[in-house]
Amino acid sequence: MTHDDLSRFRAGISTCELLTLVDLSTGTVLMSDSDVHFGQERLDHLCDLARSVFTGDLAATGTAILAGPTGxxxxxxxxxxxxxxxxxxxxxxxxxxxxxxxxxALFHRDRLA
Known part of the structure; x- marks a missing residue:
């Protein structure tokens, strides 16, 4: 996956403010794309949130959505x-x-490459 892939994803979803690819095993943000600068703390928080969603007693598998009134x-x-x-x-x-x-679809394209 490339940074251009993240940019194309965001361009296709009009309300996407930030997209990151993270590695849960290391807690690392591998790459990100946004129109505005998000501080490293915000990126790290999103990575930590993903880790909590996909690990633990009530771990999700595949896809998870956390929705609230502001997004x-x-x-x-x-x-x-x-x-x-x-x-x-x-x-x-x-x-x-x-x-x-x-x-x-992004992950599927990576499989075919």
Missing amino acids: SRVFVQSPDDATEVLCGLFGPAADLGAACAAGA
Whole structure:
């Protein structure tokens, strides 16, 4: 996956404010894309949130959405490496189904490359 892939994803979902690729095993943000600068603390927080979603007693598998009145966070796990997760911040009017499908498609394209 490349930074251009993240940029194309964001361009296809109008309310995507931030998209990151994280490695849960190391707690590392591998790359990110946004129109505005998000501080490292904010990126790290999103990575920590993804780790809490996909590990622990009530761990999600594959895709998770955390929604609230000001927007949503979408997490899509790689089907090949469960430690790689796309994390996105979306505005309140986001098409979350399309966001999940686009995230899965990014990982699928990586499989074919």
